[in-house]
Amino acid sequence: MTVPNSNPLIETKELVKKFGSFTALNGVSLKVYPGEVHALLGDNGAGKSTLIKALSGVHQPTSGKILVEGKETKFNSPRDASEVGIGTVYQDLALNSLTSVTRNFFLGRELKFGNGPFGILKMKKMHNIAIEEMAKIGIKIEDPEQPVGTMSGGQRQTLAIARAIYFGAKVLILDEPTSALGQKQQMEVLKTIKKVQQLGNIAIILITHNEIHARLIADRYTFISLGEVIGSGSSKDLEGDDIRRLMAGGAEVGDLAKELA
Amino acid sequence: MSSSENSRKESDRHNPKSSLISLISRPEIGPIGVMILLFGMLGYFSIPASETTWNPFAGEGFNALGIRNNLRVISQLGIIALGAGLLIIAGEFDLSIGSMIGFAGACMAMTLRWGFSIVLPYISFDGGTHLEFYTLLHIPNVTPTLAIFITLCFTLTFGWVQGFIIVRSGLPSFIVTLGGLFFLRGLTEVSLRSFNHRPDQAKGATTVTEIPDIKNIINLPGYGEMEREAAKYLPETDLISIVKNLPSDVIAKISERLEYTAQRVAEAKTDLLIAKGVKPLEKALENAIASDNEFMIKTIQEKIENFKIDPVIPKSITEVDIARAYIDTIGSARPIADFFGGNILETIFDWLYFPIDWNVNNFGNQFAPGLYSCVMIWVILSLVCYIVLSKTQVGNWIYSTGGNLSAAQANGVPTNKVKISLFMFSAFCATLFATCQVFEVNTSDAAKGNLKELEAIAAAVIGGIVMTGGFGTVLGIIVGAFIFGLAKEAFFYIPGIDGSFYRVFLGFVIIASALLNENIRKRIMGNI
Numbered sequence: 023m024t025v026p027n028s029n030p031l032i033e034t035k036e037l038v039k040k041f042g043s044f045t046a047l048n049g050v051s052l053k054v055y056p057g058e059v060h061a062l063l064g065d066n067g068a069g070k071s072t073l074i075k076a077l078s079g080v081h082q083p084t085s086g087k088i089l090v091e092g093k094e095t096k097f098n099s100p101r102d103a104s105e106v107g108i109g110t111v112y113q114d115l116a117l118n119s120l121t122s123v124t125r126n127f128f129l130g131r132e133l134k135f136g137n138g139p140f141g142i143l144k145m146k147k148m149h150n151i152a153i154e155e156m157a158k159i160g161i162k163i164e165d166p167e168q169p170v171g172t173m174s175g176g177q178r179q180t181l182a183i184a185r186a187i188y189f190g191a192k193v194l195i196l197d198e199p200t201s202a203l204g205q206k207q208q209m210e211v212l213k214t215i216k217k218v219q220q221l222g223n224i225a226i227i228l229i230t231h232n233e234i235h236a237r238l239i240a241d242r243y244t245f246i247s248l249g250e251v252i253g254s255g256s257s258k259d260l261e262g263d264d265i266r267r268l269m270a271g272g273a274e275v276g277d278l279a280k281e282l283a
Numbered sequence: 284m285s286s287s288e289n290s291r292k293e294s295d296r297h298n299p300k301s302s303l304i305s306l307i308s309r310p311e312i313g314p315i316g317v318m319i320l321l322f323g324m325l326g327y328f329s330i331p332a333s334e335t336t337w338n339p340f341a342g343e344g345f346n347a348l349g350i351r352n353n354l355r356v357i358s359q360l361g362i363i364a365l366g367a368g369l370l371i372i373a374g375e376f377d378l379s380i381g382s383m384i385g386f387a388g389a390c391m392a393m394t395l396r397w398g399f400s401i402v403l404p405y406i407s408f409d410g411g412t413h414l415e416f417y418t419l420l421h422i423p424n425v426t427p428t429l430a431i432f433i434t435l436c437f438t439l440t441f442g443w444v445q446g447f448i449i450v451r452s453g454l455p456s457f458i459v460t461l462g463g464l465f466f467l468r469g470l471t472e473v474s475l476r477s478f479n480h481r482p483d484q485a486k487g488a489t490t491v492t493e494i495p496d497i498k499n500i501i502n503l504p505g506y507g508e509m510e511r512e513a514a515k516y517l518p519e520t521d522l523i524s525i526v527k528n529l530p531s532d533v534i535a536k537i538s539e540r541l542e543y544t545a546q547r548v549a550e551a552k553t554d555l556l557i558a559k560g561v562k563p564l565e566k567a568l569e570n571a572i573a574s575d576n577e578f579m580i581k582t583i584q585e586k587i588e589n590f591k592i593d594p595v596i597p598k599s600i601t602e603v604d605i606a607r608a609y610i611d612t613i614g615s616a617r618p619i620a621d622f623f624g625g626n627i628l629e630t631i632f633d634w635l636y637f638p639i640d641w642n643v644n645n646f647g648n649q650f651a652p653g654l655y656s657c658v659m660i661w662v663i664l665s666l667v668c669y670i671v672l673s674k675t676q677v678g679n680w681i682y683s684t685g686g687n688l689s690a691a692q693a694n695g696v697p698t699n700k701v702k703i704s705l706f707m708f709s710a711f712c713a714t715l716f717a718t719c720q721v722f723e724v725n726t727s728d729a730a731k732g733n734l735k736e737l738e739a740i741a742a743a744v745i746g747g748i749v750m751t752g753g754f755g756t757v758l759g760i761i762v763g764a765f766i767f768g769l770a771k772e773a774f775f776y777i778p779g780i781d782g783s784f785y786r787v788f789l790g791f792v793i794i795a796s797a798l799l800n801e802n803i804r805k806r807i808m809g810n811i
Contacts, residue, residue, distance in 0.1 A: 100693075101695065112693070114689065114690070115690075116687075116689070116690040116693035116694055117687065117690055118682065118683045118686035118687040118690050118691065118753065119686065119687065119807070119808050120682065120686040120687075120753040120754050120804070120807055120808065121679070121682050121683065121686060121753075125679050125682065125683075126683075128679075129679060129683055129690070129691065129694040129696065130680075130683075130691070130694035130695040130696045131694070131695070132676040132679055134675070134676050139675070139676050139677045139680070140671065140675050140676070140677055141675060141676055142670075142674050142675055143674055143675060143676060143678075143679070145674075169807045171807045171808040172807060
């Protein structure tokens with residue numbers, strides 16, 4: 023589902039990030055469109071994490087540009103990034119297992135009567151919003167008072183995604199959302215991502231190791247190896263073998279087969 | 284995939300509970316059970332040995348004075364347990380509470396006794412090099428409000444410093460507050476010793492005494508402010524003239540009450556005399572029965588039957604008595620001192636004595652004047668804490684700071700501010716404790732509050748607070764304080780048991796509750 027006529031929501035141009043003498047990113051260019059799932063694939067240490075940390079404001083790039091909706095933007099902190107609408111869902115999901123769904127959904131941004139941190143919470147309203155927002159991307163929660171610790175991994179992922187979207191994420195960065203989950207829950211998360219994609223106005227950057235998952239939902243791929251983009255394209259252009267080859271950092275799987283033989 | 288499998292959703296695995304089940308699976312239910320058990324024990328074991336009827340409210344633990352004293356211990360502990368408990372929920376804990384109590388009490392007592400000054404030390408070279416002090420500010424007569432304010436400035440600063448060190452350095456709060464424990468206790472002793480050099484104090488003592496009974500300073504019409512006791516012992520002519528100026532209905536009310544008291548006292552005295560007279564006869568009767576002397580048994584039995592004593596005549600009420608009783612009814616001229624150190628519910632306890640005829644001691648007088656003020660302060664503080672923790676944004680921040688620090692930070696919760704504020708809050712609670720104590724007893728001692736920090740933590744743990752943070756309720760802390768305080772008192776009312784058994788019991792309860800809390804926490808954490 024490509025939207026060729028629209029402009030990219032977020033774009034990087036020749037992004038370079040150096041940690042001392044180590045070059046983590048060496049000129050990465052990337053375009054992500056609304057309503058698209060953009061899979062970011064690559065081996066461990068390829069620079070995926072550095073890239074998303076640059077996009078979510080944790081790291082400041084050494085050189086290169088980040089454009090959000092065509093405007094050049096500089097992030098000094100994760101807060102800056104989330105203010106322009108970049109929501110990152112990290113692997114640990116930033117959830118407190120001991121408190122309820124609603125309290126997690128609104129953590130740090132609670133709705134309340136009156137100003138100041140001693141404002142009384144609008145619990146009912148927050149319950150309703152939490153249930154509604156999670157239902158929008160496909161998970162029905164019966165009891166918003168349920169502690170997050172009693173939810174399944176997939177439900178937790180949905181909660182974190184719904185929260186990011188509700189608080190204005192236009193670009194959703196998902197860091198390995200399917201790792202550490204069971205087979206069934208992985209499918210659940212993929213369905214959730216599909217639902218977000220269908221909302222149409224949100225660009226999703228999906229970091230994954232799993233080629234099968236990428237093939238199932240991604241519209242566009244970017245492969246990163248040793249800090250550089252070694253290939254990209256839409257799902258139509260790429261064959262399964264290409265993907266597998268590029269994921270392994272460009273090495274021919276055939277070569278590996280020979281070596282193993 | 285068959286359709287029946289398809290229709291089953293993940294959310295179906297979370298069974299909604301019925302209201303009864305969710306009531307009994309609340310984390311506080313265990314502690315509440317223990318609390319009821321303790322109430323039962325206190326009631327049952329405190330029945331006098333001769334009594335055969337089962338009446339839980341006949342025991343000494345449940346008479347008016349028992350309630351007054353027990354609730355004092357419970358509420359004092361409850362105040363600091365709230366400070367300790369909230370801090371544990373946020374994932375830190377404070378070992379300096381006990382020393383903070385000692386420090387706050389000493390600070391308050393010293394300012395009340397000797398006033399407050401700010402001095403600048405400097406080295407003087409006149410007549411040999413020595414240290415001189417330049418007094419920047421001296422307030423000789425410190426009001427209770429100012430004393431509390433000055434003390435709070437010190438204690439809140441200490442709380443802030445401890446919190447600041449902990450959040451900035453990342454050191455465990457155990458170590459930093461352990462340092463605070465020694466530092467504050469030492470500082471308290473040093474300052475008390477160095478101040479106790481006046482001729483009116485024992486040199487080197489670590490106590491402050493002879494503070495006036497501030498909460499009982501009254502404004503007697505025509506005489507100005509004076510202590511209540513001093514007012515009662517004014518010359519009798521003065522007292523009589525005070526009565527002359529009173530409206531007649533006030534006099535009638537006071538004299539009715541005094542007559543009632545005099546009647547009760549007379550009855551108690553009569554009973555006492557009868558008991559005194561009959562007791563030797565009963566003893567003689569026992570001896571006679573033992574020696575099988577039938578004649579003696581008969582005579583003594585007759586004597587007991589015919590034993591009579593003239594009832595004690597109630598004391599007549601004079602105008603001086605009325606004046607003294609009237610002075611007792613005058614409200615305090617120092618409302619702040621009275622707020623912290625006075626009594627509450629006095630009217631109810633008065634009503635329980637007259638006309639309800641309970642709340643009477645062995646000599647016929649009113650037993651308990653009311654509850655200690657610290658009970659009210661505990662109730663107010665608990666209400667505030669309950670609202671803050673479960674109904675406000677800060678409450679959610681506290682839970683998340685203790686539950687998952689990195690998650691809280693990632694969501695923009697100012698976790699450092701939360702922690703520092705809670706360290707200051709625990710210092711505030713310790714100060715409240717000390718304030719109540721100082722205004723109740725009008726003395727202070729460097730040893731005050733010793734080991735209270737551990738009692739506060741124990742009460743919080745008994746009440747269902749998990750030591751690793753993120754879990755617990757204010758109701759739990761309240762129940763924990765009840766259990767701890769009741770156990771501490773209840774064992775002293777059980778005849779034939781060493782009072783120190785309460786520690787054995789509490790040790791058991793603490794470990795049992797910690798195991799229970801951990802179990803609940805694991806159940807909620809699920810598979811993370």
